[in-house]
Amino acid sequence: MTTILDKILAAKKGQVEQMLLGSIPDQLDIITRPSLFDALYQSEKLQVISEIKRASPSKGLIAEGIIPADQASQYANAGAACISVLTDTPFFQGTFDDLAEVASTVSIPILCKDFIIHPIQIDYAKHAGASVILLIVAALKQEKLLSLYEYAVSKGLEVLVEVHDSVELDRALQLDAKLIGVNNRDLRTFQVDLSRTAEIAASFPFEEKRVLISESGIWNATDASKVANYGASAVLVGESLMRSGDVQNALQSLQVQREVITS
Numbered sequence: 001m002t003t004i005l006d007k008i009l010a011a012k013k014g015q016v017e018q019m020l021l022g023s024i025p026d027q028l029d030i031i032t033r034p035s036l037f038d039a040l041y042q043s044e045k046l047q048v049i050s051e052i053k054r055a056s057p058s059k060g061l062i063a064e065g066i067i068p069a070d071q072a073s074q075y076a077n078a079g080a081a082c083i084s085v086l087t088d089t090p091f092f093q094g095t096f097d098d099l100a101e102v103a104s105t106v107s108i109p110i111l112c113k114d115f116i117i118h119p120i121q122i123d124y125a126k127h128a129g130a131s132v133i134l135l136i137v138a139a140l141k142q143e144k145l146l147s148l149y150e151y152a153v154s155k156g157l158e159v160l161v162e163v164h165d166s167v168e169l170d171r172a173l174q175l176d177a178k179l180i181g182v183n184n185r186d187l188r189t190f191q192v193d194l195s196r197t198a199e200i201a202a203s204f205p206f207e208e209k210r211v212l213i214s215e216s217g218i219w220n221a222t223d224a225s226k227v228a229n230y231g232a233s234a235v236l237v238g239e240s241l242m243r244s245g246d247v248q249n250a251l252q253s254l255q256v257q258r259e260v261i262t263s
């Protein structure tokens, strides 16, 4: 069965070929951003990574005509730990220009949310001002995953490694990834199930100075408390914040108290 991830990755190969033919845009942003890991590790409150998300394959159009800089300022003012910017165009209607616009507006960490399969995408992310990139374990063979991980680290970037089951968690741990995200959305069926975070948390080595981030399907304080109790340090939230008429209130309601796990 061809999954949405297969389709996205096939399109991404074409985009990378185009990128390789052109030249990388000039580096726009030279500010040093604080470390996302430091903001999350042993935080007493659940932290929020808030996403700029115009559209998605599962939900279609979410927020047409938004201005990324405005949305980003609202997130930062509300106390977001990091802003995630989708840069994939065909499926999510994001761009590297969105990322650059956000980078020139806020000084908190910025995550480039894309389907990275080639180092040139990491160069683009860095040049547009990202301080963190996403690598999706399900999208990459281990050797490729490792080489992209090392390339990003060599460029001074932090890496969020996304997993969806315990086999993938083992692969993330082989890289010695410190920031590990579990996607509650199954990319084959689009079903969201917060107990995915519980599953991963059950075998997550919290005592090893790593943080677990619960991604997708977080709508309210009840959801946030659930994943905080499983052990998540942060949530990655797109749709519910994009649709909210009161970003400050919506975001702050997710910053629930959590129990700090120390070894």
Ligand SMILES: O=P(O)(O)OC[C@@H](O)[C@@H](O)c1c[nH]c2ccccc12
Pocket: 051, 053, 113, 114, 162, 183, 215, 216, 217, 218, 236, 237, 238, 239, 240
């Ligand atoms: O809009 P949501 O359900 O709050 O989800 C946000 C984020 O987790 C989701 O956009 C996401 C998680 N992993 C990804 C990988 C690629 C693209 C998108 C994603």
